[in-house]
Amino acid sequence: MKIKLDILRRKNQNEQPYHQIIEYExxxxxxxLAAALTxxxxxxxxxxxxxxxxxxxxxxxxxxxxxxxACAMVINSVPRLACDTKLSEFQKKxxxxxxxxxxxxxxADLAVDRSxxxxxxxxxxxxFEEETTVNEQSxxxxxxxxxxxxxxxxxxxxxxFCADTVFKGMAxxxxxxxxxxxxxxxxxxxxxxxxxxxxxxxxxxSLACRNICPAGINIEKLLVNSNAAAVWKxxxxxxxxxx
Amino acid sequence: xxxxxxxxxxxxxxxxALTLSYSGISCNLISxxxxxxxxxxxxxxxxxxxxxxxxENDCIExxxxxxxxxxADMADPNAVDGLTRxxxxxxxxxxxxxxxxxxxxxxxxxxxxxxxxxxxTAYAKSSTGKMMMTSLTDEARKYEAKGLITRYPHHEFIxxxxxxxxxNCLGVRVKDTYSGELIxxxxxxxxxxxxxxxxxxxMTTGTTQNSGDVTATVFSQGVRAGNLEMxxxxxxxxxxxxxxxxxTEAARGExxxxxxxxxxxxxxxxxxxxxxxxxLMPRDVVSRxxxxxxxxxxxxxxxxxxxxxxxxxxxxxxxxDLREEIIKYLSLDPKRDPIPIEPGIHYFMGGIDTDENHRxxxxxxxxxxxxxxxxxGANRLGGNSMLxxxxxxxxxxxxxLQSGEKESAAEPSFSVCEKDDSDEYAEEASAERxxxxxxxxxxxxxxxxxxxxxxxxxxxxxxxxxxNKLNKREQNRxxxxxxxxxxxxxxxxxxxxxxxxxxxxxxxxxxxxxxASFENQNIVIRFRELPKRRSCNNENKT
Numbered sequence: 001m002k003i004k005l006d007i008l009r010r011k012n013q014n015e016q017p018y019h020q021i022i023e024y025e026x027x028x029x030x031x032x033l034a035a036a037l038t039x040x041x042x043x044x045x046x047x048x049x050x051x052x053x054x055x056x057x058x059x060x061x062x063x064x065x066x067x068x069x070a071c072a073m074v075i076n077s078v079p080r081l082a083c084d085t086k087l088s089e090f091q092k093k094x095x096x097x098x099x100x101x102x103x104x105x106x107x108a109d110l111a112v113d114r115s116x117x118x119x120x121x122x123x124x125x126x127x128f129e130e131e132t133t134v135n136e137q138s139x140x141x142x143x144x145x146x147x148x149x150x151x152x153x154x155x156x157x158x159x160x161f162c163a164d165t166v167f168k169g170m171a172x173x174x175x176x177x178x179x180x181x182x183x184x185x186x187x188x189x190x191x192x193x194x195x196x197x198x199x200x201x202x203x204x205x206s207l208a209c210r211n212i213c214p215a216g217i218n219i220e221k222l223l224v225n226s227n228a229a230a231v232w233k234x235x236x237x238x239x240x241x242x243x
Numbered sequence: 244x245x246x247x248x249x250x251x252x253x254x255x256x257x258x259x260a261l262t263l264s265y266s267g268i269s270c271n272l273i274s275x276x277x278x279x280x281x282x283x284x285x286x287x288x289x290x291x292x293x294x295x296x297x298x299e300n301d302c303i304e305x306x307x308x309x310x311x312x313x314x315a316d317m318a319d320p321n322a323v324d325g326l327t328r329x330x331x332x333x334x335x336x337x338x339x340x341x342x343x344x345x346x347x348x349x350x351x352x353x354x355x356x357x358x359x360x361x362x363x364t365a366y367a368k369s370s371t372g373k374m375m376m377t378s379l380t381d382e383a384r385k386y387e388a389k390g391l392i393t394r395y396p397h398h399e400f401i402x403x404x405x406x407x408x409x410x411n412c413l414g415v416r417v418k419d420t421y422s423g424e425l426i427x428x429x430x431x432x433x434x435x436x437x438x439x440x441x442x443x444x445x446m447t448t449g450t451t452q453n454s455g456d457v458t459a460t461v462f463s464q465g466v467r468a469g470n471l472e473m474x475x476x477x478x479x480x481x482x483x484x485x486x487x488x489x490x491t492e493a494a495r496g497e498x499x500x501x502x503x504x505x506x507x508x509x510x511x512x513x514x515x516x517x518x519x520x521x522x523l524m525p526r527d528v529v530s531r532x533x534x535x536x537x538x539x540x541x542x543x544x545x546x547x548x549x550x551x552x553x554x555x556x557x558x559x560x561x562x563x564d565l566r567e568e569i570i571k572y573l574s575l576d577p578k579r580d581p582i583p584i585e586p587g588i589h590y591f592m593g594g595i596d597t598d599e600n601h602r603x604x605x606x607x608x609x610x611x612x613x614x615x616x617x618x619x620g621a622n623r624l625g626g627n628s629m630l631x632x633x634x635x636x637x638x639x640x641x642x643x644l645q646s647g648e649k650e651s652a653a654e655p656s657f658s659v660c661e662k663d664d665s666d667e668y669a670e671e672a673s674a675e676r677x678x679x680x681x682x683x684x685x686x687x688x689x690x691x692x693x694x695x696x697x698x699x700x701x702x703x704x705x706x707x708x709x710x711n712k713l714n715k716r717e718q719n720r721x722x723x724x725x726x727x728x729x730x731x732x733x734x735x736x737x738x739x740x741x742x743x744x745x746x747x748x749x750x751x752x753x754x755x756x757x758x759a760s761f762e763n764q765n766i767v768i769r770f771r772e773l774p775k776r777r778s779c780n781n782e783n784k785t
Contacts, residue, residue, distance in 0.1 A: 030572075035485035038451075042674030062280040062450040064486045065568075067373065070280045083485075107421050115396070118277060127385040131339035142343035143367060146377035150279045178377065182341050216567075 001026050003087050004049070005036065007057060008099040009109045017106075021049040021095075022057075026087050033098065034064055034071050034083035037110075058109035066214055069149025072156075073110045074099040079156035081214045103155050103162060117150050120168045124194055126175050130184040138181035145178035145222055147215045154209035154219070160202050167202020170209045170219055177222040180229050195230040244647040245430035246271055246393070247640075248415050250400050250457065253281035254372070254629055255612025256435035257379040258636030264386035266644055271428055273395040273417055275452050278380045282437050282450040282613075283632065286372025287565070288493035289354060289364035290337075290633075291626035292330035296350040301361040303327050310627060313358035313525045314592075314620025315739035316754055317470070320776035322599040326618050326627075326634050333633055334365055340378040343367050345561065354561070355496040356625040358525035364626040369491050369565040372629060397421050400457045402464065402668040403432065403608065409465050411606035418669055425666055427658050431607045431647070433639050434461065435632075438591040438613040442724060443681050447588040448480055448489040458594060458614055459719040460668060462726065467604040468759045469596030469616035469771075471723075472731035472741050475623055476690050478529035479548055480587030483572045487587035490548060491565060492625040494577075495522040497557050499550040501529070502581070503536045504543040512536050527622040527740045530586040534690045547581035586690060590628060592619040592740065593730070596758055599774075601639035604760075609643060611635035616756070621739020672716040679707060680724050687728050693745045694732065701728045726759040726766045733757065733768045 002025050010017040024036050040046055041056045048054050062070040064083045071082040076090070076097050090096040104112035134142045154170040155161045161169035176195055183191060209219055228234040247263055249256045252274035263270050274281070295301040306327040311318060338344060338351065344365050345352045353362040367374035386392045397420045404414040404427060414429035434457060440447040441454030462468050478501070479490040495501070501522050502509040512532060514521045522529070536542050558566055558578060569577050595610040597603050597617055603610055611617075612632040619627060687700030707713070708721045734757055736750035737743050755770040 030484050032484040038445075038485055042678070044673070044675060060276065060280075062276055062452045063282070063285055064451065065285070065483060065488055065572075067285055068276075068280040068450070070276060086484075113397075113421060118394075118396075122384055122388055125388070127381045127388075128341060129385075132341050133338055134341055134343045136346055136349070139343045139346065142341065143370075143374065146343065146367075146374050147370065148377070150277070175377075175381070178341065179381075 001091060002094070003090060004095040005033075006095055006097045007109070008097075009057070010100075010106055012108050013106055020054060022046070022054070023049055024087070029086065029088040031087050032083050033075065033085040033087055033096070034061055034081075036087060037061075037082060058107065058111045060111050067149070069151030069214065072101055072151035072153050072214070074101060074156065079153035079212060081151065081153075084214055101152055101156050104152060114150070114152050116163050117152060117155075117171050120172055121175060124168060124172055124176070124198055125191065126172070126179065128179065128182070128184060129187045132182045132184050134182045141181040141222065141225055142178050144217055145174050145181070147217055148174040149215050151214060153212050153214055157208040157212050159206055159208060160204045165202060166198055168198045173199045173203070173226065174217060174219065174222055177226045180226045192230040195226065200227055200231050244268055246428075247643055248273060248428045248430055248432045249435055250274070250415065250432065251281070251435035251437060251612065251614075252278040252394070252396070253283035253435065253437060253612065254375065254379065254632040255636035256433075257376075257383050258633040259433055259435060259611060259640040260383055260392050261379065261386065262637045262640035263644070264383075264389075264391040267391070268644060269391045269393070271393050271395055272383070273398045273400070273415070273428070275397065275399050275420065277394075277396045278376060278383070280450070280452065281376065282440075282453055283629070284373045284376045285448070285450065285489070286629050287369045287489060287491035288356065288496070289366035289371045289626050290334065290375070290629040291356065291359070291363045291624070292334040292365060292630070293327065293361075293363055294331055294334060294351055294353060294365065297353050297362040299361045301363055303330070305361055306330065306363060309359045310618070310624055311620070313624040314618075314622055315527075315749070316620065317738060317756070317773070318618055318620030319599055319756075319774060321774055322617050324776060325599065325638065326631060329634050329637075330630055333630065333637075337375060337378065340382050342374050342378045354493060355523055357492050357495065357523045357529070358520070358624045359523075359626075360520070364493075364496065366493065366561070368560065369493055369562050375629065398426070400436065400460070401425065401666055402460050403466075403605070404429070405464060405605070412608035416666060416668075424659055425669065431609070431643055433643065434595060434608070434610040434614055435612045435636055436614045439594065439723070440588075441677070442684060442720065442727075443588050444677055445486055446681065446685065448477065448487050455720065455723065456672070456716055459716070459723040461595065462759070463719040463722050463761055465605065465761060466608065467596040468594060468723075468726060469756050470593035470621070470730070471727040471759055472688070472734055472757060473592035473616070473619075473621050473739060474588060474688060475526055475590035475592060475740050476530040476586040477589030478526055478533055478586050479584040480589065481573060481582070481584055488568070488572060489589060490569070490582065490584055491562075492526070494548060494550055494562060494565060497561055498553050499548050501533070501546060502549055503546045505539075505541050509549075510536075510542070525622050525624060527742070530690055531742055533586055545583050546585070548584050549581045550577040551579065551581065553578070590623050592616060592621065592623055593727075593757075596756070600642040601635060602642060609639045611639040621741060667715040670714045670716060672714065672720055676707075676713065676717045677720070680704070680720055683707070684724055684727065688731060690742065692731060692741070692743050694743075697728055697732050701725060701732065704728065722761060722766065726761070726768070729766055729768050730757045730759055733770075
C-alpha cells in the first residue's frame with residue numbers, strides 16, 4: 001500500500017518553506033512515520049512525486065519507541081511523535097501532512113530548535129536546592145512528573161504559550177510538580193512564587209494539552225496537585241488509616 | 244584546571260559532570276541531543292546495590308562475586324570491587340536527588356534479576372532509567388545555572404585533537420549540527436558516548452544517536468579497545484517498526500517464565516535445565532538456550548514469555564509501563580497472552596579500553612559508561628549497566644580531579660574553525676555502507692559463532708575496506724568491525740557472550756582481556772592478563 005507524505009520542507013530559517021510530496025510504500029500495518037522517514041533517508045536516490053531527485057529530510061530522532069520525545073512534529077495538524085504514528089492510520093485518505101512544530105524556530109525541514117524548553121527550566125530554577133527524599137505518598141506524583149519527555153507537544157496546542165510569554169506552559173508545570181511533591185522547606189517560598197507567576201497565573205485552563213501528551217502523563221492531576229500545594233497551600237491528601 | 248570536555252549527556256556523562264561540579268571544576272557537556280533523548284532513558288528494570296533491605300543477608304561481597312561470575316571471570320576485579328562497594332552510596336545519593344524508587348515502609352524495595360541469588364535490584368516501576376535521568380538532569384541544571392556545567396547540545400563529536408606524537412589528547416573537535424560550524428574545545432576529554440549500537444542499525448534495543456562513530460573514530464586515531472567480541476544478546480526482545488524493543492528482565496524477576504512448545508506441550512526449558520536460578524540465569528546463558536531450543540527438531544520455532552500468573556499488584560506497581568508497551572506494540576495483553584520473544588542485541592561489554600581509573604592509553608583522554616569495557620567482563624548482569632555508567636562517570640571524574648590542579652577556568656576555552664574549514668571526519672557514512680557492515684557482522688557475530696563464518700565475514704570486510712571510495716567514517720566503521728571480528732577469531736574458546744561451536748568449552752588460557760589496537764594502519768589483537776584483586780577492604784568506601 002502506498003501513501004503520500006506531504007512534507008513541509010525548508011532548507012533553513014532564511015529560506016521559504018514549501019510542500020513536497022514523497023510517495024512511500026508501507027511495509028506493514030505497524031510501519032511508523034519514523035521508520036518511513038528513516039527508510040526514505042537511507043535511499044541513495046530520494047525522489048518526489050514527480051520523480052525529481054530531492055535531498056534527505058532533516059528531522060530528529062533517537063529512541064524510536066516514544067520514550068525520548070525527539071521526533072515530535074505536527075502530523076495532520078496534530079502534534080505527535082513520529083515513532084508513535086502508524087501510517088496505516090491514514091490508509092483511507094492515502095495521504096498524511098507532516099510539518100515541524102510551529103512554536104519553535106525551524107532548523108531545517110522537520111527539525112526545530114527546542115532550546116527554549118531547557119532555558120525556561122533553568123530560568124525557573126527547576127532543581128532541588130537541598131537533598132530530599134520522595135515520601136511514599138508522593139512517589140506516584142514524582143514518577144508521573146518524571147516521565148515528561150520535553151518534546152514540546154503540549155506547548156504546540158497551548159493557547160497561552162509562546163516563546164516570549166511569562167507563562168512557561170505545561171512543559172514547565174509537569175517538572176515543577178515533581179519538585180513541589182518533595183520540595184525542601186528552604187526552597188518553598190521562592191519556588192511557589194515562581195510557580196504562581198510563571199505557571200499558575202498564565203494558564204487559561206483550556207486544558208488543550210490534556211490529551212496531547214505522547215507519554216500519556218495525567219496532566220490534569222499534576223496541575224491540581226501542584227496548584228493545591230503551591231497556590232492554595234493545601235497539604236497533600238494522605239491515605240485514610242483504617243481504625 | 245581547564246574545563247573538562249565530556250562527550251555524552253547520558254547517565255555517565257551527567258554523573259561525571261556532577262562529580263566535577265561538586266568539586267568546583269567546570270565542564271562542557273557536549274551531546275548530539277539533550278539528556279532527555281539519551282539512551283539511558285530507555286533503561287527499564289533497575290540498578291543493583293547490596294542494600295539488603297529485603298532481609299536476605301545480602302552483602303557487597305555477594306554483589307562482587309555475582310558480577311565477576313556473571314561476567315565469566317573476565318572483568319577487572321579491582322574495578323568491580325570499586326563498583327560494588329560504592330553501589331549502596333550511589334543508590335542513596337540517587338534517592339536523595341528525588342528518584343522515586345519503589346519503597347515499602349521507608350525502605351527501597353529490591354527485586355530479583357538474572358544471575359543474582361539475592362534481591363538486589365532497586366527500581367522505579369519499569370522506567371528506572373528515565374526516573375534517574377530526570378533527577379540527574381535537574382541536579383545538573385543547578386550547576387548549569389552556576390556556570391560550572393556548560394551544555395552544548397546538538398553538537399556532534401567529530402574527532403579527537405591529538406599532539407604530534409598521537410599519544411596525548413589536546414581536545415576535541417565537534418560540529419554544531421544546527422549551524423554546521425566546526426568547533427575545537429581544548430583540554431581533557433572524557434568520552435561517555437554510549438554503546439556502538441549503530442554498527443547494527445535497527446537490530447538493537449538502543450537509540451539511533453549511538454551510531455558507534457565515536458568509538459570507531461577514536462579507535463582509528465589510536466585509542467585502544469578491549470573485549471570487542473563481547474556483545475550481549477538480551478534474551479527477551481521483540482521487533483517493532485525500525486528497531487528492537489526490550490522486554491525487561493524484571494518481567495522474569497517478578498515471575499515471568501520462558502517456554503517453547505515441544506511435542507505439542509509447553510516446555511519450561513529454563514526451569515528444567517537450571518533448577519536453581521531457572522529463568523533468571525545470566526543473559527548469555529538464557530539467550531543461548533533460546534537459540535538451541537528454537538533449532539531443536541521436537542520444538543516449535545517460537546519461544547514465549549509467560550507472564551499470565553503475575554499478580555495484579557505487580558502489574559500495577561512494578562511493571563505498569565511494560566504492559567502498556569506490549570499492548571501498544573504487539574496488540575497482546577501479557578496478563579492474558581504469552582508473549583513471543585527473541586534474543587536481540589542489547590549491550591556491548593566491549594569498547595574503549597581503560598584502566599580501573601578510566602584512563603585510556605592516550606594522555607588526557609578518559610572514557611566511562613557503555614563505550615568502555617570496564618566492569619562486565621564477558622557478560623553484563625542486568626541492573627549493573629546503570630550502576631556501571633554512574634559509578635564509571637564518577638570514578639573517571641575523580642581520576643581527572645586527581646590528575647590536575649584544582650583551579651577552574653572561568654570561561655570555556657575553544658575556538659571556532661574558519662568558515663571554509665572542513666574535516667574529512669565530518670562526512671556522514673552512507674546508509675548503504677552502514678547496511679553492508681551490519682549484514683557482515685550479523686553473519687559473523689551471532690549468538691553462536693564459528694571460525695568459517697567469522698573468516699568469511701572478515702574477508703568480506705577486507706574487500707569492503709579495499710574500496711577506495713569509502714569516506715573516512717566508513718573506513719573507520721569497517722576498521723572497528725574488523726577489530727570486532729578479529730577479536731572474536733583470536734579468542735578460541737567459549738566464554739560469556741562469546742560462544743563458539745568449534746571451541747565450545749571455556750579455556751582458562753583465555754581468561755584475559757582482549758585488546759585491539761590500530762597501529763601503523765594495521766589492526767593488532769593481543770591478550771592482557773587480568774590483575775589480581777588487591778584485597779577485600781574498605782578503602783574505596785564512600
